[in-house]
Amino acid sequence: MNSIESLYRHEYGHLVAILTQRVGVQHLVLIQDSVQQAIEKAILKWTPNTTPSNPTGWLYLTAFRFFLSEQRTSKQKNHLLAQNPIFTDNQIEKLEEPPLKKELSDSLLRMLFLSCDDKIPAESQLVFTLKSLCGFSISAIATRLLISEENAYKRYGRAKLFLKQQHTSASILHNEPQPSRLASVLRVLYVLFTEGYLSSHPETAIRKDLCFEAIRLALLLSKSEWGNTPECTALIALMYFNIARIQARHDTLGLVLLADQDRSTWDQSSIYKALEYLNLSTKGNSISRYHVEAGIAATHCISPSFAATKWENIVKAYELLAQIAPSPLHTLNHAIATAEYRGAGAALILLKATNPPHWLSCSYHWYAVMSDLQYRNVQISEARENAAKALERTNSVHIEKLLHLRFERYEQALR
């Protein structure tokens, strides 16, 4: 992805957010069209010599005028004017003032808080954020999330419809973001990051740009009055620890497991930045799942080799996570770390004591971990059974290849 494209994408998000804040979310569709028009005009018109001194201001005014002209030709104009006192003439002058930098980032964050409503399904919040705040097209979103365009559009539409129904007046204009929604906002940013990080998309650039969008929004949030909390700082640390290792997760053949990654390709400056944010995140009096997950990532990043990993620290961290943010996936990872620290037998005992939800216990992930642990604990027939079940359930060729390699390694050792 080139930098011009991302520049326009970011401007798009800012402009949609500021116009939404100024004229109301019920006009979202027309706002998006207007901003698109303004950006297209800029791409055609601007050359290095003719770029206006305040590009954002220019784009804003152009988009706003387009928005206004559409209103004026519309039959519903009178109705609109009656509903929105903001369109009376002296208000329009006010609306024509180009936004300031702080106002732009504030609007972006307000929009983020608005869309992170628990009543909107999480997958819709994600698509809505990517489209409206990060400026990705529906087809670009579909590519990045590995879903169909139709599905992406459906998810987007659900969020849009909800927002339109909820905010039929200009009610959001002066609404302050609700602090109680910060947890949802952080979750959406984490999901956004993870979608990029865990993606099996063959192009590194494509995987990275979702991660960078998440980091960009999280940094913006941490500098705002609504998001400067230890949790947000810890989440930023977690993101930097992971982005440092994103290159090493893939090679020309596909996914590379942690144990086999070339640690010299881990980006040390990102790790350093992560450590700084991690230490900043301890300057409050609360701990969150992001703190502990970042602590786990830090343990891996600091370790010179897989063999030298401080598994004791990782196991302890998972024990802490089980208390503050219990999740079946954490339990599975707890078991994997336990296998390194105390052996596969101990890990199997831990898993036997848990009661995983159906979506996990019938996933390839669960069977693959069980099989791996059973091979290591020399329960060969069970291991083979679970290996077959894992392979049946994979949904990606990359994972299938990875599992094949892994099971084959154990089988060879048995011969």
Next chain:
Amino acid sequence: MSDNKYICILRSNSGACEKPSAADMESMYASYQNWQQKFADNILDMGGALGSEGTIVRSDSVKDGPFVELKEVIGGYMLLTATSLEQAKAVIKASPMVASAGTSIEIRQINTP
């Protein structure tokens, strides 16, 4: 003679450009681990760590933190007693806190009436 009181203010570069050493990173990691351990042990003692929020008041403006973007971040403080500034210096020089690059500790005597 009675001891003087000194405040030692720890500052560190937030955007260090020098390549960090493995030892630096190890000690940053260790300090996080210690912090986390306090929660694991259910002992909440924040010691002399400073909150991330703050305000800088100048004659013409008031700016609220956190000051993540500042070049130097005040990471903590400690109080110590010593007979002289020389002795306080010796104590601080021996502490592991100054070991990492990009960190400075300012020592100021607290004058009590």
